[in-house]
Amino acid sequence: MNIGGEASTVGWARWGATTNARTLPDAAAALLAQVLELTPPPPAVPLTEVTVPGCELDDAVLGALRQALGAGQVITADDVRARHASGMSTPDLLRQRHGQLRSAPQAVLRPADHAEVVSILDICSRFGVAVVPFGGGTSVVGGLTPSAARHVTIDLSRLDQVVAIDPVSRTATLQAGLRAPRAAELLAEQGFTLGHVPQSYEYATIGGFAATRSSGQASAGYGRFDDMVLALTVATPRGTVRAGRSPASAAGPDLRHLFLGSEGALGVITDVTVRIRPLPARSHYEGWRFASFADGLRAVRRLAQDGPRPTVLRLSDEVETMIGATRAGRSDGGCQLIAGYEGADVEPTVEAAAAVLAAHGGVPLGEEAGRQWARHRFDAPYLRDALLDVGAFAETLETAAFWSALPEVHERVRQAIIEALPDGALVLAHVSHVYETGASLYFTVICSPGPDPAERWRTAKAAASDAIAAAGATISHHHGVGADHRAWYAAEIGDVAVDLLRAVKHQLDPAGILNPGILVP
């Protein structure tokens, strides 16, 4: 259940449960105060004091939904609807802190299975009510804020079963609403792991991973989520699609890849069959320091292209390293790299990779630096809350580019953000997902909020997105398109593809009820 129980759900006006809250280290707070002009904001408006627009669905719709799902699974309570009204971008959180809702779902529907999802789509198509699929609610790109005011949310939290595990083929069929930690627990009972650990891990769901082409911190070893997906079941207003049935196929276009990344705009993913792997017997994390980001990039590229491949590989640029060192009470300088290894027998890989890193100028920082990263691997969004608490604005954005373009993309995006925030901003970046041909770049921006932080950020984010597009990189490596990246996404795929996507949507969703305004321009 993700209703009511705050500890198991993303928070109201903050990332996670208040019991998980992190406080900003004093040194970091002091550094920020030096660089930025910060005024602590008023406390967040509690959910109980937020005015939620009433449910305006007429009895015919509500009746049909209640008949399909059972009356108890069609929820119109204000607090539940408010909690399903948006995602977790910083503008989303600021709005919540101010007690505002852009819009709220008319009702939160809790189907029990695939057939009930199909029924919902049928009813909503007939009555012209938009639907927003909701997994962990962790979207940071406006993926849960449709353009239609009159919408209902399909909360998938009751679709939380492991349907099947095939230990010989190493596959598992998982329902879409299953949370990542629970999936890990259930797979571990059978000796397996998915290996998918994004920063949203504590709250995100299997269906959300698929719908947004999620990528986890251990992607160097386990691959992206879309690499893991063998098959998926999708409910659409036209009926059910089951895409994928074999380890590989040459039978036509790969329709899995039309629904992976479809963000609820083409259908509701109800289960996903994924590749699983044996639980690793050993894990080992260690830190390295490089004199410069360029040096670190060369080393990271060498490992990504020629191996041996760590399971986790991330390289912070100079600013992120500096902030991190401040947080940890150190001042190492240069750029920090974290290499993590998981498997049956990691030592030979650790040694071979160490030789490569050392040959490229890396200086070992030892296991403690690695353990510290692992201990704090889910901290960033909680630290964003702490930053918001002291009046700093913090947000992230990300892209991916080929190796030859990566240094330029890093520099151009940094510059674009800095120029767009003339009152001062800290721009931190890291590479955390590597491929043979390139890598991701993840930017964190901390700045003073100004009088209208949302508007200020819109400008800076647009400048960053323009820089990404101008450099030929992709508008998102793992956050997705949502509503926020729609314009850049359209430019990225081009007019013919935009029309194609519209035709695909129209075919599957003739009434246009599926997450309108998300993804499809």
Add this chain to the structure above:
Amino acid sequence: MNIGGEASTVGWARWGATTNARTLPDAAAALLAQVLELTPPPPAVPLTEVTVPGCELDDAVLGALRQALGAGQVITADDVRARHASGMSTPDLLRQRHGQLRSAPQAVLRPADHAEVVSILDICSRFGVAVVPFGGGTSVVGGLTPSAARHVTIDLSRLDQVVAIDPVSRTATLQAGLRAPRAAELLAEQGFTLGHVPQSYEYATIGGFAATRSSGQASAGYGRFDDMVLALTVATPRGTVRAGRSPASAAGPDLRHLFLGSEGALGVITDVTVRIRPLPARSHYEGWRFASFADGLRAVRRLAQDGPRPTVLRLSDEVETMIGATRAGRSDGGCQLIAGYEGADVEPTVEAAAAVLAAHGGVPLGEEAGRQWARHRFDAPYLRDALLDVGAFAETLETAAFWSALPEVHERVRQAIIEALPDGALVLAHVSHVYETGASLYFTVICSPGPDPAERWRTAKAAASDAIAAAGATISHHHGVGADHRAWYAAEIGDVAVDLLRAVKHQLDPAGILNPGILVP
């Protein structure tokens, strides 16, 4: 050029150039004569004696095409049109041997670049003339035989350039008409390889690899062709789509995977950007023997799932091993496995894999068995010609399934073919593409032709396809859908997906000119 010069093109009424012909070893011929009733057929009708239906395009169409391409690139000569009239399935070859053509293109068009392909699609859309993209002409599933009698062929052989190589990112942009051996040559000059070596290697093109989701003999090490594709340019009647721009992306559905495997039905792929790798310094091939196919499968699965992963990994079943041994003048019994290793320093991998194979009951056969496989790696389609020459019918089909289903799929498909060919048939099978979750299965059937070999094969092939579908496997792992697999493909993806694919086609190709009858049911 693939016109006239027989040595560089697939043959007339046979797979390849007659200069490459292989003869059947005496022992194999003797074995076949024991098992099957064979009568040597009359010699093939030479191309010069084949009646090719005249070009019926009117002057308006021909004029427009000549203006767009230059008169010399709109070819209506009978022999050229005949050579572009079909692919290389055994029924295709038998028809050619009998001097028959199912239909012939009205003209063979040879565009110089992407823009000229766009012009062709524009002209043909206006005049309602179907187009068939033609790369190497090696389709074995009827991919070059559209349902429209009035069609032209777009021969892509002039789009044969390496557009760009990025040695840092290890990517190359290759034009669609570039033949695999020439691509290898040009990449090798820069120290790189694609590592994509399917059995059609000598004749197939880069565009064909993409359009059919090809998989090469070294797929265990280099991956499938669709794994290698970073971006592609597609000409459609609606204009140009460029799909893919980064090593990975979460920006929406992955549209590359809509055009990969689209077999000319959704557009004409004009260039492909692929991941490349350094030329391997070393290669090593060796043979192993297992007591049974089941034993061999367990060993192969262990390597595919836990490594170390050879570059080439193939396991023949008992019958294929027996036939192969007869060919080589040996009689080893059991099942033969070939493991190939390519890389900078292969010895540690060879040793570690050998330990796994031995632990699973493998008996080493040494390097000579491996070298023999490598020497004959492209022989099979030439041997089919030799079999046809002595009056035996030989054809292949393939699928892929998860490991847990693989033994059953092997047995059910074998049985279905044997039952459908009551006069006797040799059914050989091997696994030649492995994944963590499963593998391909490739069947070769040799039987007496009977009075109507094409019809007899249609029945047997349908029985095999039904068995594949009933076992939940895919109708093709690397041959594609073409015209021959259309019905099973439709059943595999289901009604909602079929309608979706039709909508996609209609959006991109409103006049329905692109390879009609291929792929899209």
